[in-house]
Each structure stands twice: as structure tokens, then as C-alpha cells.
Amino acid sequence: MSTTKNLLVELFVEELPPKALKKLGEAFAEGIAKGLRSAGLATDRSAATPYASPRRLAVHVSAVAAQAADKAVSTKLMPVTVGLAADGSPTPALLKKLAALGADASVVPALQRRPDGKAEALFLDSTAQGVTLAEGLQKALDDALAALPIPKVMQYQLGDGWSSVHFVRPAHGLVALHGAEVVPVKALGLVAGRTTRGHRFEAQVDPVVLQDADHYARQLEEQGAVIASFAARRSEIQRQLRHAGESLGLAPIDDDALLDEVTALVERPNVLLAQFEPEFLAVPQECLILTMKANQKYFPLLDANGRLTHRFLVVSNIRPADASRVVGGNERVVRPRLADAKFFFDQDRKRPLAARIDGLGKVVYHAKLGSMGERVMRVREIAREIGCLLGGPALAASADQAAHLAKADLLTDMVGEFPELQGIMGGYYARHDGESEEIAFAIEDHYKPRFAGDALPRNPTGLAVALADKLETLAGLFGIGQVPTGDKDPFALRRHALGLIRMLIERQLPLELPHLVAAAFKAFGPQHGQAQAELGYFLRERLVGWLREAGYHAQEVEAVVEVHPARWAEIPKRLDAVRAFRALPESASLAAANKRVGNILKKSEEKVAPVAEAALLHEPAERALHAALAEVAPRSEAAFERGDYTGSLQQLAVLKAPVDAFFDSVLVNAEDPRLRANRLGLLAQLHAAMNRVADLSRLAA
Template sequence: MNHAATQETQHPLLVELVTEELPPKALSKLGKAFADGITTGLAQQHLLAEGCTTTYFATPRRLAVTLSHVLKQAPDQPFAEKLMPVKIGLDENGQATAALKKKLDAKGWSHLQPENLHTESDGKQDYLYAKGTAQGAPLAQGLQKALEEAVANLPIPKVMRYQLADGETSVKFVRPAHQLVALLGADIVPVTLLGLEAGRTSSGHRFMGQQSIGIQSADTYETQLTEEGRIIPSFEVRRDTIRKQLETHANALGHTIGNDPETWALLDEVTALVEHPTVYTGQFDPAFLDVPAECLILTMRLNQKYFPLFDPASGKLTHQFLIVSNMEVADPSNIVEGNERVVRPRLADAQFFYDTDRKTSLASRVEGLASRVYHNKLGSQRERIERVRAIARHVAEKIGANTNDADRAALLAKADLNSNMVGEFPELQGIMGGYYAQADNEPAPVVNAITSQYQIRLESSVNTSNEAAVALFIAERAETLIGIWGIGLVPSGERDPYGLRRAALGLISAFEQLAAGEYLKPGQPNKLTITGLLEFARSTFRDTPVSENVVAEVGHFIYERYRNLLMSEFDRTVIDAVLELEPPLNEVHARIQACTAFAALPQAQSLASANKRIVNLLKKANANLQTVDPQLLEEPAEQALEKLIDELEPRAHQQFKDGDFRGNLMTLSGVRDAVDQFFNDVMVMAPDPALRDNRLALLGRLKQLMNQVADISRLAQ
């Protein structure tokens, strides 16, 4: 931004583009991108004065921005442009060559002579430079460029092409544009966009405000739209206005709008649908509350954009809801009654689907899944179910859970895909399955497993009440990873259509929560391991060959996802040291915490460097390490090191077995002096092969002992 501009040359700037209704879910993002693009474009051309602030506006029918301090013309700017090597630009007489003349002509500098150019060396050869002062761009020129670039770079979900009024010219934009306003202070800036010439005329609310509003100046824009147009142009102000009205109405009724992510997502959406929000209260027949609340909530939010109301004490859905209208009227009865009439058949449909679905048991729907394709290379949903059942039984057996419950939950898990309710609302998969399983008097663990199967991750420790749910959760994700990865559909960049990254994070959370519930214990061999799980999952694909390397590849993928997950919490070096060993998933957190404490010790760097040296020596040796022969330990330093290893080894092993990873590393930190002395006094690669191999064997034993918790060499800086 320019710091030398005077008050006389600075003015507020308004740019507004009035359009047909913009896509609501993209509106906020479009508004911010439009404002940021214009701000960036003007800043690059030095047209913004010091202290300039940007305010963005976005309504269903407009994108706009105001900038507080903008210059009529950018100050002159010094420039220096590298042209070409002197030996190419000048002949032996010092005159311009044809190549230099062509370059200068192209730049508009044909008036420059060789004596006007500057010579500088880059250390290898001399170059010709053109230096001077370029006249600053006038605002109209700079804004035109910024406006075109901002529109070209908008994150438009889907571009449409439409014809202009001349009947010949076509332009592309997210929606047809009708008016362009560009004012510097009170003066129109002569720019064009999408076939429109800038003026000062904007549009108000379709029914409540002036249809044509002459904006007096950039400073009066927001006030005029609010007072004359009956529009709240700021997305943020409008959103806050709606939120406050919703809370006021809910509190007056003794209810709440809830605090889940879907509530706030709906708030963003309705903010993008109205220009003058007014909240009213509606209600429906309480008899509909016999239908599962999720069905009613979804249809009200998804189809009608209503805010369901809940009892604050019990959290249960009530028969009242809030409507965000685009009209403020003295008597809203017609609006309320109209919305109540509209929602009634929606809720009746949900009730019909629910009542009809319950006439058919969930179990009897399973065979119908044979006609539902899961993937053309992996068979039907019915075939998939059999694989998931086998894996779920395997997991249940390994963690000591009821295998019958796990098997039953896996059998019924996808049966609701053939229900009317899920056919209408795919978002209710699993939720409806749980309701229908409960209606069929399935065991509580089975109902719980079906209901919770679509969680992104497990958030609470495993206990006897959710063992079957955990078995199903793990089984489905393991089957997905092995199957989809095994047929070559590996995530690439941002593309992950089968949710393999999410499945990997889900498995990680399951192992963490199994550890929290003490089903998996650190330092001890556990029946359930990630490698064993993936290998078993692969064995279930009997009729559908998957790639031979899929277990190793998916295993590495899971650890990479874990690495990314841990990056926000721990040091990258420590994470790499632990994950280099790909330890049991349930031990990763404890090992990282232990390694973090170890890395802070004064002796850590010395030991890490020594460990790295040991690793390099053992790599070079390529020897089949033998047992250490005490008789061949000639030097006092190697004898002392072996003695210390003998002393520390039992304690370190026991600490590791007990899951005391911090204690293990603290114990091994005591070898630093002995290791330093060893490398000072002992020639490892001795000429005598017997001595050399024995010393390498001693180092191999030390490496194995030191790297139980993590690859300590990765801590070396």
C-alpha cells in the first residue's frame, strides 16, 4: 500500500455486481473471494493508500466490496527490467543489434538508445537493463484489470453461459449479471464487466424496498441499501441478525435451536437465501413425534430450511419450528400457515415410510442386497456383508467380545439400504437400521452397533456395552481399505471418493479406544494387531483377487495418516522416530510422549548421534551378526560397555513389557558415557575379522536394546 498519498487523493471505493440468485452454499465464499481479488489486484498496482480496509458484502443477488482508502492514480514507480546479455544486445561498435531493437519495440521503449541502458553482471556475464520510472496507473485502468482477474478467479461451483441484450454476445458467469456499480467517493469509475457499464444504480428488496436505488457515494452504500432497499447487505451482519432472532424466539417458547454442526450449517444456508430476514414460529401435529426424530429433523432442515426446536432439559424434538422468511409483515399468519401446510405432507411422507418399513423385518431385507452393486470388481453389497461378517467375528474373538452379536450386527448393518426411508433420505443410513432393529427386538448390542457404524471416529473408550459396535466399526473399515485399495483405487491428491483416508483414521481411533478400555495393553503381545487385522481382511476376498502387496501398502498408508494426525500435537522428529518402527497402533501415543521426554535430556543428542553411527556401521558391515564372545573383548571400553548392557538389559526389557516406555528410555540414557568412551577408544572395523565381527555384534545388541521404543537415530540433528 502507498504510504505517501495525501487525504485529497484518497477516497472510499465501492464495487457492486447485482445478479440473479447466486448458489446459497457458495455465497459467503464467493463474496469473500470477490472482495479479496479486487483488494489484491489494486494493491499490486499500488492503488491502495495506507490504512485501507476492506469490507465484503454478499446477498442472494449481489457481490460487493468497499475499500476505505483508494487512490485516483497510483504513484510513479521505479522499474528495472533485465533485457538480454550485452554480447547479444550490442554489436562490436556498441550499437543496438536487431534482437535488442525488437525487444525494445515490444516493450514500447523504442526511444531508448544503448547509452540509456544500464549494464550489470550476474557473476557470469554482463546484462543490459532498462531502468526508469513508470507512470502510475489511473484507478479506472487498475480497477478494470483487478475486476477482470477477480471474477476470473472466483471459486464458482458451476459456470453458466448466457446471452447479452444485443442477442449476439455471450458471457460466462455463475449467474446472469444485471447491474454494475463502481464509485470512487461519489464519482463513477468507468469500468465494464460481463457486458455491463458501471453506474451508480443498485437494486433493493423485490417486494419491500425501492427497486432502483441511486447510490450517492461509496460511504452511503450500506446505509442506503438498508434503509431504502430494505436489504442487509453484509453476510456477517445478516447471519448474526438471524441467529439473534432465532435465539429470541426459541427462548420465548422455552426451547432451543440446538448446537450441533447441522444447525450452524443451516444458519449459513438461510443467510444466503434471504436479504431481509424475519423469523416466525410454526408448528405441526404432535402425533408426528412418534416418527424417529432424525427423520423429522432432516426433512425440516433439508427440504424446508426450518429450524427444529428442542426441549432444553431432555434434548427431545418438539412440535414447533422456526421459519426464516424474506418478508417482514405486520400479520405473518399467511406466511406461518402456508409453511405449516407445506411441511405437513413432508412429515406425513416420513411417517408413511416409517410405518411401511416396519412391516418388513430388517433381516428379511438382507437377501435383497444381492441386487445392489457395491463395486463391479468387488461384487454386491450382499457379498460384501459376508466379508464384513467374517472380519467382525475375527475382531470380536480377538478382543473377547460376543462373536454372535458382532456377526448379527454385521449381517444386518446394510439392510436398511432397501428401506423406503433410506431410499428417500440416504443420510439416515444406519440410524434407521438401528430403529428397525430395535423394532425387531434385536439385542441391544446389535442395535447399538448398527446405529453407530457410520461414525467418523470412535470418541469413547471401549467397554462391554459397545464391543459389538467396535467389532463392526473395525471390520467395515478394514474391508473397505483392503478391497478398494486392492483393486487399485488409491487416493490421489484431494481425490478419495471411497473415503480411504477417513477409514484409516477410523481404525486408528478404534485402536486408541481399545487401549483406553485396556483391551490392548502396551508392551505386551496383543491378539489384535493392525497387520493381523489387514491380513485376515485380505483372506476374506476369496473370489475377488486383490493385489499381493495390499496389506503392506495399506499398513504404511495408515501410519502415514497417523503421522499427519499427530503433526499438530508433537514434534515431527519425535513422530518420525516412533513411526519408523511402525509399532502397535495402541502404543503410538505413549511412545511419542516417552520419546518427547527423552529428547529433552542433555544426553539425548549424543546417544542419537551414536545410534546413527551404529546404524551406518551395521549397514556397511552386511554381516550376519553373531552372539558376542566376551573372550574377544580386548579393550576396557568395550568390556565396560558389555557389562553395562548386561546390567541395564533386564530392567529395560521389563519396563518395555510393562508399557513403561519413558522408564525404558530413561534407563537406556545411562549408556551415554560408556558409548562415548567406546567410540573414543575402540576401532570397530579392526583388521582382525573376529574382533571386527564381535564388536559389530556388541553394537548390534546395543542398537536392538536402545531402539525398542523408537528409532533413536532419527532424533540426531
């Protein structure tokens, strides 16, 4: 390979979509680097550093060659019997093939004969010249641009007035520098050079003439007033936000998505402190925070208790000597937004939640599942059932009331403007209507957990309604065949399933899943689709994945889930018990024996009852196993009933010796049908005793 230098490629464009910028920058950099590696111009050790600002995508790749190394190429031509005549001269078919490859009869003596399957074939060995950087980079650039995850393509005309280009935004400049030398590549109607543009208003030099690939970031920052690196710009914004907050004893709201979006909106970040009138703080802080984040991209400041203050931070793209006009402008802009939120809040409180419930009957939930009002009735029915199981009639009544009001805030002005506040506003309005904190929290929490890692409902009423809401969604959509397939899950049923799993297990709820699924389908009536088994399987699949992510061993998870425990709250205890059992020296032998017993019972032509008559036990080994089971099984069963799953499994350790002896000396499939049936019954007893906590055969190697 020739001497290497570092490479810089930049595409200068109009303002890119901020929510897509980070991915576009990473994809552009990886696409270029991947193309160079595949052309042999870069190696796996070549580091690719991405750059992405509102008006540029770029990458710096280290150790890139001017030309790839030559490669030995072996081309298979045809079988020897086809290519050479009996006297060794080339056949017309071989000459035609060689001509197609740019060769002639003069290379025939140099052709190689090598085995190819059962026959021998002719091969032409040659050396392919390595591609130049201009050739390899051109292909890498074309491929990288074609593969960009562009959210929406636009079409624009080039300067000639005739040609048009499809890209995410109009492109105005292309840079390609190998060291200090320009690489002559083209893209989007542009020819590569060494000049780029800096900040629209604050660049010291325009255009910026790049010295070489390695001075790109420094020149842009010093001459162009642009921090080109997305990561560096994000870090600088974080630093300024933290410093501005600390100076007041406050903290900016922690929001990675907002930080990414703001990083994609500015080239030269400058954090400024602004404020609004304190009287707006009478509006729920969630409303104010959301309007400031979503509409204005501001960072609200919170006090030590997490309460919103009347101060906020603005990330400006300019650094004027006097920032008062910038601050004043942002304060004027935010005021109408906050006034709208206050107006919505005041108007909504003029009507109680209960007065809005009838209107839900006019809101379509799903064409095949009726209105939102009908959905509320189903959720209420399921919530009453769960409430009764968790806390009797009092909790059932509380859950019913919370479920009755839970969806009413969908018809409020505030939720109409900010759908993200559904549930949250219901809680505020319920308190205003005089409902208890229990009911208000339940309304607020019934959508939880909304995402991975989200908090669970705070009280039993909230748990009952949240479970009912998710169960109704799952049963309803499974019943009409709206099942997630592959990556498609338009109704977020996987998220609903994981929320259900987390509540059952993390809150240790004494509820049986089959009963919950049956109650959910019952709420739809007999005309609803019968997909209970399918939903049960779907939930078990999600359970297995969740447990694996939680760090449990795959075999242990399979062993526990295979016995279909009704109460999922017990599953972690069962898994701990299985882990303790696997640590016993007898576990491997017992697991293998359990698998063997299961296979024997499966092959039996008749259903085997777990019963063995003592009078038909002739062999000493089968009598010993029967006696050991009679002693161990009751102790194991008693521990199981107490919920001592570890103790239940560890009781089984003493069965290793009698089980091994049984299989060493007893013929299960005896000729006497009565003996055979009795021995199968004894094995069925053993199988039942061993597999209460988990299917131990799943632990066999």
C-alpha cells in the first residue's frame, strides 16, 4: 500500500432537519469509512471521526492510502476437457472466454489446472491493479449518500437550470482533502475543492480555505466560528447549561432528546438566562415545561426539589456583545405560549371530568372495537375484577371510579394541544373536582409505565387501572387479529406487555395471569375473537426476553417458564431456586435423568397416571426409588406450598442415588404389561415431584 495520509470529506448544505442530524452525521461518516475499507484504501485501524452541524456533514478518516495495493486474482475459466483439445491446443470456447477477459491465445501456456469438484478446471491467474483514491472515494461517496437515512427527500435544480437533484437539502459545497491535496470527486452536481463556509453571521473569514485534512475542525472554530463536531458542540452546551444553572443554585431540566435537537440547531452555542412572570407558575409545571421544550426548545430551570422556577435557559446561535435584545426577544416569544397554557388550564377547570365522559362515546377508538366510551366501560369491568382480587370491594370501587374518569381528560383543551399530558392533566383536574389523592394519582399513573425504565403506578388503585388498561388493549387488538409482526407494532403492544410484566413482578402482585387474560376477553363479550392462547404465548415470549435482559440465564428462564406458573410475581423466586439447584453436585445427573424420564413418558402409548402399586415393585432398585420418593416428595411439596422454592428443589438432591440405580438395573418396558405400567407410573410420580418449581430437563446439557 502507498504512503497514507488523513482524509477529510465535507458536504456543505442548507439547514438539515434537526431531529435527523445526529443519525445523518454518523451514517455519512460510517458510509465513507466503510467504502474506503472495502476498496482497500483504509484498514480497520483507520479511525473515522464524524462531524455534523446544521449546515454540514463531514468525516475525518485517518491513514488513507493514495492507491490500494494490487491484488492477485484467480479467474475460473472452464473445465479442462472443454477448454483444451486432445493435443493440448485451446478450443474455440476457451479462446472466446479469454477474449472476453481481454486476453488471447498467448496466455494459454500459463493457465493453471486446479481441482474443481470432481473434475479439473482451467484458471487464469493475474494481478489486478489497486484502485486510486479518486476512484475508491467516488464510489464510497456515492454509496454513502445513497444509503443516508433521509427522513424526507426534496428535489431541487442545479445551477445549469436543467438538471435536478434529489437530496435531504440543497447542497452548495464539497470538500475532499487527502492531506493537503484535493481529491477530484463529484457529488450532487458539485466538484470537490478545499473551501467551506463558516457561521452565517460571525465567521472571521468567508469562505474558509482549508489548509489540510487535519486542520478542519480547528480552522472552522477559529476562522468560521463553528464547532463542527456534534459531540463537542453537545458537550459545550451541557457545560454552559450546567454553569448557568449553578450560578443561581438551580438545575436545567435533564432531557437528552432536547439536548440533541438543540445541538442540531446551533453552530456556535451561547446559553443565555431569561425569565417569565412568576404568576404563570400557578399552571401545572408539566404544561409549562412541555410548551417551553416542545415549542421553543428552551431549558426550564428547576429548584432543589425539582419544582419549576420562573427562569429558563435559551441556547442562542450568536454571541453578541450585548445579549439583552436576544434575551428580551425570547421572553416576548414565550409569554403568549405560557398564556395559552394558562387559558387552557382555566377553561378546562370550568367543567368537571365527569361531565366530559358522555362525550367519549362520540370518539372512535377503533373501527372494530367501538368508541372510547365503550373502551372505558371495558376497562372499568377489568379494573373492578383486579381491584377485588387485590383488595376486596373497597379497592374494586376505587379502581372503578378511577377507570371511569381516566380517559375524560382526552376531551380537554390542554390535552388537545399537548397529547403528551394525557393522564397527567386528568390527575390535576380530578383534584380540582374534589376527588381523593388515591383517585388522582391513579388517573395520572394509569398509562405507566410508558417506556422502559419508567416509574410504575404509585398506589393499588393505579396498579389496578393500569393493568386493566393494558389488558383491554392487548385483548382487544389480539381479538381482531392486530398482532405485532416482525418490526411492525403500530399499537405498541410489546410495550403494553412489558408494562404488564413489570407491574406483576416488580410489585409482587398475587394475581394469576390466565385469570387476568380471561377477564380481559370476557369484558368484550362472547362475540369477540378467541385469541386467548395466542395472547398468552405472546406475553410469555415477552416475559422470556425481559428476564434474559434482567440477567437471568437462558436455561434457567426456559426451565421456569416451561411449567407455566400462573403467578408471575413468583418467577424471580423460582429462578433463584433453580440457580441454587444448579450449584448442587447432584443437579446435572438429576436434570439428565429428568429429561430421560420425560422422553420415556412421551413415548408411552397410553396416558400414564403418577401412581405405582407397592405390590408390583419387584426389583430392589425400584423399591428403593419408591421409598425415597415417599419420603422426599411430601417434604418437597410442603416447601413448595410455603413458597420455599429453593428448599423444595434442594430436597430432591437425595434422589440422585436411587434414580441412577433405577436406570442402571430396572427395565422400564418390561414384557409384563402390569409391571411396565407400574414402572411408568413410578416414573410419572418422579417426574411430577421434580417439576413443580421448574422443568429441570431444560437444565440438561
